[in-house]
Amino acid sequence: MREKPARQLRAETVIKAVIFDLYGTLLELTQDHRPFLQVAKHCTSLSVQAAIHKALVNDCPTLDSYASLLRLKTQLNLERLEQILADDLLKVRLFPDVRSALEKLQSRQVKIAVISNLATPYIRPFDSHNLRTHFDVILFSCECGLAKPDPAIYQRAIQQLNLAPEEILMVGDSYASDVVGPATAGIKGIHLVRSGEGSSASAVISGLESLFDFV
Structure with missing residues (x-):
């Protein structure tokens, strides 16, 4: 075209x-399940927007490190979210x-x-x-x-x-x-x-x- x-x-x-x-x-x-957003939604001390900003301006190599940064107490299946993230990244073109x-x-x-x-x-x-x-x-x-x-x-x-x-x-x-x-x-x-x-x-x-x- x-x-x-x-x-x-x-x-x-x-x-x-x-x-x-x-x-x-x-x-x-090409595929985006937004796993960081899924974790951010469980943060009760910050707005979702503020929680996402923390992911953007801090070195969080894993979702577990991000959850720790947010001091989340809610139990999340972070292992499953990590798999989803890895799959999303493999499909980036x-x-x-x-x-x-x-x-x-x-x-x-x-x-x-x-x-x-x-x-x-x-x-x-x-x-x-x-x-x-x-x-x-x-x-x-x-x-x-x-x-x-x-x-x-x-x-x-x-x-x-x-x-x-x-x-x-x-x-x-x-x-x-x-x-x-x-x-x-x-x-x-x-x-x-x-x-x-x-x-x-x-x-x-x-x-x-x-x-x-x-x-």
Whole structure:
């Protein structure tokens, strides 16, 4: 299927780096039982949203470690949930336009970064699909203790890339986290809408091939 043309947002400044979101942008969760959410729902001391935030900004390699972090007293079949999580992660696939886009950016000597809100186990597919070698900067919320759309995580990316904000683009499927969020740090965001639905963003693409209308 021929990709829809990108809605243009040309910048006169030369783009020297592209920051990607991970899930929904580079990797697809084809099956998602949300096991961390199932554990979070049993937390009585925090709202579900606050409990999930703890999973995103703390290193919880297992659901058991996450349950301990939340100090859960409710008995859960964590072994079964771990099996479900492992199965979900095995079914994560790489979107077909990703590898070529990353290689093309590298060939143009454009720096590549990733910023993702995720719990620790969700790093596994990033490595199993051999993505790590493509990236100059990797900021996972569970490792750095910051989560989008906190302006501090975009500022950290800017510092590690050692570039001016206007020399950086961010691409992702979340309007709030990948367009509005980076704008607070002076980074232009491109909304990736693979479904073809509408978006209020100034720059919208339906696939990564159209990224090169901006780079």
